[in-house]
Amino acid sequence: MSKQMLTGSFQLMKSLNRSAILNIIREQGPISRADIAKLTKLTPPTVSNLVKELLDTGIIIETYQGESSGGRKPTMLDINSERFYVIGLDIGSYQIKAVLANLNGFIVKKASFSIPTPINNDRLLSLMIQAVHHMKEGIDDTESRMIGIGVGMHGIIDVDNGESLFAPNLNLYNIPIQKTLEKEFDILIKVENDVRAMALGERWFGNGHGTDSLVCINIGRGIGAGIIMDGKLFHGHNFISGEIGHMTIDIDGPKCSCGNYGCLQTLASGPAIARKAKTEIGLGHPSILTQLVGGDLGNITGETVYEAAAQGDPLSVSILSQAGRYIGIGLTNIIHLINPKRIIIGGGVSNAGSLILESIQDTIYQRALTASAKQTEIMLSKLGEDATALGAVTLILEELFATTSNA
Amino acid sequence: MSKQMLTGSFQLMKSLNRSAILNIIREQGPISRADIAKLTKLTPPTVSNLVKELLDTGIIIETYQGESSGGRKPTMLDINSERFYVIGLDIGSYQIKAVLANLNGFIVKKASFSIPTPINNDRLLSLMIQAVHHMKEGIDDTESRMIGIGVGMHGIIDVDNGESLFAPNLNLYNIPIQKTLEKEFDILIKVENDVRAMALGERWFGNGHGTDSLVCINIGRGIGAGIIMDGKLFHGHNFISGEIGHMTIDIDGPKCSCGNYGCLQTLASGPAIARKAKTEIGLGHPSILTQLVGGDLGNITGETVYEAAAQGDPLSVSILSQAGRYIGIGLTNIIHLINPKRIIIGGGVSNAGSLILESIQDTIYQRALTASAKQTEIMLSKLGEDATALGAVTLILEELFATTSNA
C-alpha cells in the first residue's frame, strides 16, 4: 500500500553521504577532499573516511596534487572512468546494437547483430547473450571491471522485473530479459524502453546535460517520448507513458493504423513523410526524388526525402516543413501539458536536421501560449544513432551513482 | 547546479523515522507501537522514543486499549485530528472561498468573500487577510491550534516563493501572497495553482485516495490539469504544466481566443457548451432551453444546458455528449503521454455528472491504444465545489506530514 517506508538508519546515513560525495566528484571532479567537505557541508573527517572507502572500491582515484592557494596542496580526486566498463544493448526492430563503454560514456567497442525473422523469445535472448559475450571478448580482467548490462528495447517494458511485456515490431510478448541475463552473467542488469533510455543517455552525455526537466522525442517508424521530470525518469502507471505517436491532432485527418484519425504518427513519422512524397509525385509534382530512387517510387523513404531536401528539392523541403509543423503542434501540446525545460528530437527524422527543426521551432513559437512556453528549448539529439545504446549504459550508471552498494 | 545534495545526519535519520511513524499512524491508525515497529522495521525502543516526542507535540494521542491477542493489551495511537486547524483559501475569478478544516479534512467553518472590480494586488491581499481573520474568529486557543494557511489560486504560481506570477481572470501580476500572509500571521503559508491544489485535495480526501498516479481535470471557463505522478505533484519547469485548455485537437476547428484553431477549450469548456447550444437553437433546433432561460438565449450557460439535459432535452444531451467526446479525445492524448492510473474530472462541467462522463469513458475506451490505457479510471470529483479550498488545506498537511519540523 504505502510504497516504501523510508526509515533512517546508520547504513542509510552513510550511504547517502557516500553517494553525495561520489556524485560531487563525478560532476565537479577533479576535486579535493576539502572542497567536497565545503560543498556537501559534511565535516572533513567524514569526507576522508568515505573517500577512503571509495578509493578501496576503485571507483575513484587520487589523480594529481592541485595548486596551492596559500597552504598545503590539495590531492585531487576523480572518477576512475577508464577502469570500469558497462555494456549497453539497443534491441531494435531489425538488429541488436551492442556497445561497450567506460564510465565517461566513451564507446570503446561497438557491434551489430541482425535479428532473423521469424524470431521467438528464446532465440532473441540467445542473440542478446551472444552479443554480450562478444563485447566481453578481448577485455582484460573482464569479471572485475564489468559493472553491468543495460538494455534499451522498443515496446512496453516492465522495468521492475526487467521484462519486455510487448515488443510490437517483433511481435513478442513477456520476454524475461533481466532474469535470463542475470542467470547467464551474474551481474547488474537493467532493462528500459528505448526512448526512455535515449532520454537518460541525452541527459548524461548528450544535449540534455544539466537539465532536470527534459522530454526526448524519437521520430522514426513511430513516434515516442521519454520524459524526465524533476530529475526522474517517468514511466506511467503501466509503463506506457510517452505514446505520443497516436496523439490526435487533426480529428478529421487521415486514418491511422490504430483505427483513429489524424494521429501525429500518420502526419509526421518517417513513413508518413515518404508516403506524402509518393502521393505528391504521383499527382504530378516534379521532384529530384524520382531520380534519387532510380525511378522506382517504392524506394522512397524518409531518408531519401531528407537527402532530396538537402539538395534543395522544393517538394521535399515543403513536405519536411509541413511535417515539422505537425510535430510542432504535437510538441506544443506536450509543452502545455508538462512544461519541460527542453525537448530533444532524435531518431531517423533528426537526420533532416535544421530543415525540419526550424519549422518545428517556428510552429511552437507561434502557437505556445506564454512567453515561457515559447522559450522551451528545442534541440536535435547529440548522440544520434548511439542514443539508445548509450542510454542503456546510463541505466547502469544511474544505479551505480545513485546508491553505491554499501560494502 | 546540482539541486540539493541530500546528506545524511543524525537529524535526518531521526526526522525520517519520525515522519515514517507519523504517516503510518495517519494511514493505518489507530495502531499500536508494536505494530508500528513491525511495519517500519524499526526497533521497539526507537518507536517508543519517537512516539513520545510526537505525543509531546500533541499531533498524536493515545486513544484506547486495543483487543489483546493473547498478551498485554496494545495502546492505540491516532492522529489528534480535532486538535489542530488549517485554513484554506480558494481565490477564484469572482470570489474568495475560505474554509477552516481539521486534520481529517473536515470543514468546520466556511465563508465566501466576493472580489470587487476593479481589483489590484494590495486590495486582493487585504481581502485575503480579512478572510483569514474571519476564519480565526471564535476559535479557542487559535494561536496554538492553527498550523498554517494554504492558498489555491488560478493562474501561474511560483510555488517556491508563494507568489502569483499572473492571474489572467483578475488581470493581476506578481502578487506576493506568501510574503504578505507570513508577515501578517507568522505561520506556515503555502500557495499553489488551483487545479494542482484540487488534485492534492482529491488525493487526500476525495476520489484520488490511494493513488500515486493521478490527473485531475478542472473544466469550467477554461480547462486545466493537475498532475500527480509517482506520488509527487508536478509543476513543470516554469510552473505552467497542465495547460490543456489549448491542446490542439482539431487543427481545422473553430478559432480560439489564443489565436490557434481547434483548442480543447473552444470545443468542450462551459462557455463552449453554452455557445454551441445558442447556435443550434438559433439555427432552429427546438429545445426546452428556450423556456428555461425565459426566452433570452443570452442567459444560456453551461449549467442551464446540464439542467436541460437532466430533464431529457435531446439537443442538450447531444451537445453534452459531443463535448464529452472532445474531452475524451483530450484525455486520451493525456493517457498516452503520461499514463496516469486515474483521471478525476472536476469543475463546473462535472455537475453534468454521468451525462457527460459516459461519453468521455466511451471515447477513451474506443480510442485508447492498449488494454491498460483503456482501463484508466475516469471519475468525477468527490469534493466538488470545495475541491480547491480543501486542496489548499492539503498543501499544509503535506508539509506537516512530510517533514515534521524537528523540535
Next chain:
DNA sequence: GTCGTTTAGTTTATAATTTAAATTAAAAAA
C-alpha cells in the same frame, strides 16, 4: 485461582556514525 505463555512496551548497554576539536602535514608569504 495459580502458573506458564504470549504480547506490549520500557530500560540498559552497545554499536555505528557524524561532528567538534585538536593535531599533523605541507606549502606560501613575510
Next chain:
DNA sequence: TTTTTTAATTTAAATTATAAACTAAACGAC
C-alpha cells in the same frame, strides 16, 4: 627562518539506532 594558510588526519564527544534484557499486563490451561 618564522608565521600564516590550507589540507588532511587523529582523537574525543555527541547523537541515534539496535540488541538484549526486563517489566507490564493479559489470556488460557489445569
